[in-house]
Amino acid sequence: MTDNATVTLDTSGLPCPAPLLGAKKLVDDLQPGQVLKLISDCQGTADDLFAWARYTGNQVLESKKLADGKTAYLIQRAGSAAATPIPHVTLDMRGVSCPGPIVQAKKLLEGMKAGEVLQLVSDCPGSADDIASWARAGAAELLFSHETGKGIHEFYLRRK
Structure with a gap:
């Protein structure tokens, strides 16, 4: 996992929707293009994050299972100067x-x-x-x- 995160939030042990709510609060405070690394062990976090990202325009850049069973997500605040390439x-x-x-x-x-x-x-x-x-x-x-x-x-x- 490329770790270019501006800030990290570890929500291990917290049930859903706490990881999403914590991520939303921190991402809202980031500048466009900055990245939050969210660590969670809640099984519903992935579904919550992807649905929220589609709704808000933020991007889940990457997710990776960690050795301890938790998952790390890199979430980029919408409005990045680096736009997604337009495919041919x-x-x-x-x-x-x-x-x-x-x-x-x-x-x-x-x-x-x-x-x-x-x-x-x-x-x-x-x-x-x-x-x-x-x-x-x-x-x-x-x-x-x-x-x-x-x-x-x-x-x-x-x-x-």
Whole structure:
């Protein structure tokens, strides 16, 4: 998990909706683009956060299970100067297990022009790590990725 958080809030031991309410209070005090790291062990936090983010325009950039069973979420305040890239092509691979999303993304990228952007949507549990490793190996440039719902990731890949 990239930890570029401006502030961290640990709500371990607190039941829902306390993690969401705490996050809302802190995110409201952040400047646009700043990031809150929320740590929670409540099972309902993910659903609460993603629903709230869709409603408010804030973004859950990343979520990661921690070794102690808790989950860390990076939440970015809406209004960031770094806008989500506009894709030339969208590939929705929800329901397809790995390595299917990478195989299909590779095929599509090969047919695209240099500089064009592919938006890949995947719910495969290994896709976040797989896509990041694949991009680091030089296959494509990973511009941006985030979790848009519980277990659903969007990746923005630029053809080199």
